[in-house]
Amino acid sequence: MLKTIREILIKHIKNNIKTYFFLFLSFVFGISCGAFTVNGLSVLQNSELTDYLQGFLQLMDNQKINSSEIFNAALRDNAKIILALWVLGVTIIGVPLIYLIIAVRGFITGFSSGFIIKALGYKGTALVAFGILPKEIIIVPCLVALGVSGINFSRDILKSKSTKQFSRNSLKANLAAYCLVTLIFAAIIFTGILVEAYITPVTIRMVSQIIS
Numbered sequence: 001m002l003k004t005i006r007e008i009l010i011k012h013i014k015n016n017i018k019t020y021f022f023l024f025l026s027f028v029f030g031i032s033c034g035a036f037t038v039n040g041l042s043v044l045q046n047s048e049l050t051d052y053l054q055g056f057l058q059l060m061d062n063q064k065i066n067s068s069e070i071f072n073a074a075l076r077d078n079a080k081i082i083l084a085l086w087v088l089g090v091t092i093i094g095v096p097l098i099y100l101i102i103a104v105r106g107f108i109t110g111f112s113s114g115f116i117i118k119a120l121g122y123k124g125t126a127l128v129a130f131g132i133l134p135k136e137i138i139i140v141p142c143l144v145a146l147g148v149s150g151i152n153f154s155r156d157i158l159k160s161k162s163t164k165q166f167s168r169n170s171l172k173a174n175l176a177a178y179c180l181v182t183l184i185f186a187a188i189i190f191t192g193i194l195v196e197a198y199i200t201p202v203t204i205r206m207v208s209q210i211i212s
Contacts, residue, residue: 019148020144026100027144030102031107034111035114037110053115053120054119060201067197067201068197071193071197081101082143082186085147086146090154091154095150095154101143101147109140113128116128134195135193135195135200138188139192142186145181146182149182149185156174
């Protein structure tokens with residue numbers, strides 16, 4: 001069964017390699033913009049954010065972190081992104097916004113990671129590697145895959161209107177498949193949210209204590 005799933009995934013990626021490439025390119029572009037924005041911060045902004053970051057790390061060292069609050073916030077934020085990608089997928093004009101959402105997600109990752117590294121040096125690199133990267137490895141590919149799925153469904157709608165190739169039943173079948181794919185990747189993203197809420201705080205605390 002695992003071999004079959006692997007073969008399906010490989011075939012899917014090969015068939016959509018260009019879309020994956022441009023979506024990942026959008027994400028990388030967002031990361032680059034986020035990192036460059038860090039360098040453009042004023043001295044006052046840099047000082048305020050550094051104080052906030054150090055205060056956050058001290059809070060994690062001295063107080064118990066409410067993982068349920070982190071979980072609820074992460075669940076809410078990611079649910080909004082998933083819903084937005086799904087809605088944009090069922091509208092032809094929403095395709096450019098899918099690329100924009102992925103780019104903005106990259107910007108957030110690039111800015112937060114870049115600032116932590118700039119503010120804390122090698123300590124920041126360790127925090128990013130063990131605190132941010134694990135959940136990003138799970139969540140980001142899923143968001144990109146959702147973007148690909150949405151773009152493909154938009155193309156199906158366009159084909160059905162322009163060539164009359166697709167019957168109403170086939171379009172319904174594609175919509176059902178689109179919803180199923182969205183639910184599958186949403187479930188995987190949920191795993192990343194659990195990592196962010198219950199594992200990342202512990203990891204950050206351990207790394208912070210080791211490098212302090």
